[in-house]
Amino acid sequence: MTKEIYKNIWMSEIPLHRTPLKTINNYVIKDGKKALIIDTGFNHSLSKDAFFNNLSNLDIDIAQSEVIITHLHSDHSGLAAELYQLGAKLYFSGIDGKIAKEMGQDSRWKELEEMMFQFGFPKDANSFDTNPAKEYSTKSDFEYTVLKEGDKIIFGNFELEVVSVPGHTPDMINLYDRKHKLYFSADHVLDEITPNIGYWGKKYTVILNQYFSSLKKIYDFDIEVMLPSHRGIISNHKKRIDELLEHHEERLEEVIKILEEKNKKMTVVEVAMNMNWRIRAKSWDEFPQPQKWFASGEAMSHLEYLAYKNKINYEIENDIFYFSKK
Ligand SMILES: [Zn+2]
Structure with missing residues (x-):
């Protein structure tokens, strides 16, 4: 069209x-x-x-x-x-x-x-x-x-x-x-x-x-x-930009809440698994591989931001990223 x-x-x-x-x-x-x-x-x-x-x-x-x-x-x-x-x-x-x-x-x-x-x-599992x-x-x-x-x-x-x-x-x-x-x-x-x-x-x-x-x-x-x-x-x-900023604020709060509730060191994938996604799949396991990659990238950008703002803890162990509540 x-x-x-x-x-x-x-x-x-x-x-x-x-x-x-x-x-x-x-x-x-x-x-x-x-x-x-x-x-x-x-x-x-x-x-x-x-x-x-x-x-x-x-x-x-x-x-x-x-x-x-x-x-x-x-x-x-x-x-x-x-x-x-x-x-x-x-x-x-x-x-x-x-x-x-x-x-x-x-x-x-x-x-x-x-x-x-x-x-x-x-x-x-890492294949593109x-x-x-x-x-x-x-x-x-x-x-x-x-x-x-x-x-x-x-x-x-x-x-x-x-x-x-x-x-x-x-x-x-x-x-x-x-x-x-x-x-x-x-x-x-x-x-x-x-x-x-x-x-x-x-x-x-x-x-x-x-x-x-x-x-x-x-x-x-x-x-x-x-x-x-x-x-x-x-x-x-302007209205749409306000909505997008609001969306990410909610996402940041959601990530903090997950780390607080689980109260342990979590990988990016573990955080992503616990976030809400608008996708037709019953569980994380049913996510197609490219969607798992997008979701974990999205989780990571929010985790990186929170660590940068000093709102959560971030460490690297054996080359794997871990995050936990403050
Ligand atoms: Zn694009």
């Missing part, structure tokens, strides 16, 4: 195979045969067919077009290499672009498997082989132009300013057209669902704190239409 949501801006829902997200909103800003495309869908035939059908229906020449990838996740960057090979100019933020290139290499996934061990997963994030990620053979805070991309009648919003990933970017009061929020602000805030290792410390700052940063922006990468268009971004 493709519709013109603003003069010369087309939105199309690209299907995502095997994920609870179901679809990604792909945005195409048209200027004759040229397009500025925001994000791509998975490197999987279901996404690919929809993506290219859409471009051909809009009569876009990919070789004359530019593609901005808002962040490294495979549902956003999956077709990056393929589009580059077809002659499109690619843009990425510095860190997310670098990590997206590494996703085609085994060492990246070995690192994440090591992190699963630190979270308390059993060693033999069946995770869509790995299976449908982009290949590594692409070059890109780095985008950073304040950069401007002028395309047709639009002037898109880059806004750096780390949190959902270490270096996610949004795009803001002040004149038209349009804001492409990627996975920074979503409606109906809450953006996943995971853990990215010691290099990117207290990512939840960064996420809070990034939400507050855009709160007072003059925005009429917020265009997110999943689910519906957002008309009242």
Whole structure:
């Protein structure tokens, strides 16, 4: 389904195979045969067919077009290499672009498997082989132009300013057209669902704190239409940001309560098992492996934040993270 949501801006829902997200909103800003495309869908035939059908229906020449990838996740960057090979100019933020290139290499996934061990997963259960994030990620053979805070991309009648919003990933970017009061929020602000805030290792410390700052940063922006990468268009971004901040406050309280009630040293996985999740599964054991990974990453970002605020205890023993109440 493709519709013109603003003069010369087309939105199309690209299907995502095997994920609870179901679809990604792909945005195409048209200027004759040229397009500025925001994000791509998975490197999987279901996404690919929809993506290219859409471009051909809009009569876009990919070789004359530019593609901005808002962040490294495979549902956003999956077709990056393929589009580059077809002659499109690619843009990425510095860190997310670098990590997206590494996703085609085994060492990246070995690192994440090591992190699963630190979270308390059993060693033999640590595999990303069946995770869509790995299976449908982009290949590594692409070059890109780095985008950073304040950069401007002028395309047709639009002037898109880059806004750096780390949190959902270490270096996610949004795009803001002040004149038209349009804001492409990627996975920074979503409606109906809450953006996943995971853990990215010691290099990117207290990512939840960064996420809070990034939400507050855009709160007072003059925005009429917020265009997110999943689910519906957002008309009242302040209300949604308030709800997201509130959601994380509740999550932080929930985590403290679990540590107090259990009154023992707990691994990240043990905490995640005791949190409430909006997923159709009777027990933690029934969670599909990728959802276990997302849930434990989400638990870890909240635990890391609480330890940083000195509200809980944190220790590392035999390479495994443990948390307990103060
Ligand atoms: Zn994402």
